[in-house]
Amino acid sequence: MSGRVYSTGIQQQAVSKFAAALPEFNGRHLWIFTGAWVVQNPARSHHNFDMENLLTVDGPGCLHCEQHWTPTIGAKCPGEPKENR
Numbered sequence: 001m002s003g004r005v006y007s008t009g010i011q012q013q014a015v016s017k018f019a020a021a022l023p024e025f026n027g028r029h030l031w032i033f034t035g036a037w038v039v040q041n042p043a044r045s046h047h048n049f050d051m052e053n054l055l056t057v058d059g060p061g062c063l064h065c066e067q068h069w070t071p072t073i074g075a076k077c078p079g080e081p082k083e084n085r
């Protein structure tokens with residue numbers, strides 16, 4: 001996605017029940033929205049992701065090629081962004 005990226009260095013484990021729902025890459029874009037929430041204490045094991053601490057929602061963008069959706073973007077996805085190839 002476009003814009004600035006911030007990282008805390010804190011790694012979170014992906015929740016496998018969500019990862020399992022992702023389809024295999026089939027040459028077509030996979031449109032997603034992403035959300036970011038403000039977390040007061042990352043060391044806590046439980047976090048609330050609700051409207052009071054929602055920072056931003058971005059998208060739709062393609063999970064594979066990281067391009068933003070436009071009305072004219074083609075259906076075929078080039079896959080990973082060029083800088084990662």
Ligand SMILES: [Zn+2]
Pocket residue numbers: 028029030062063064065066067076077078079
């Ligand atoms: Zn794509």
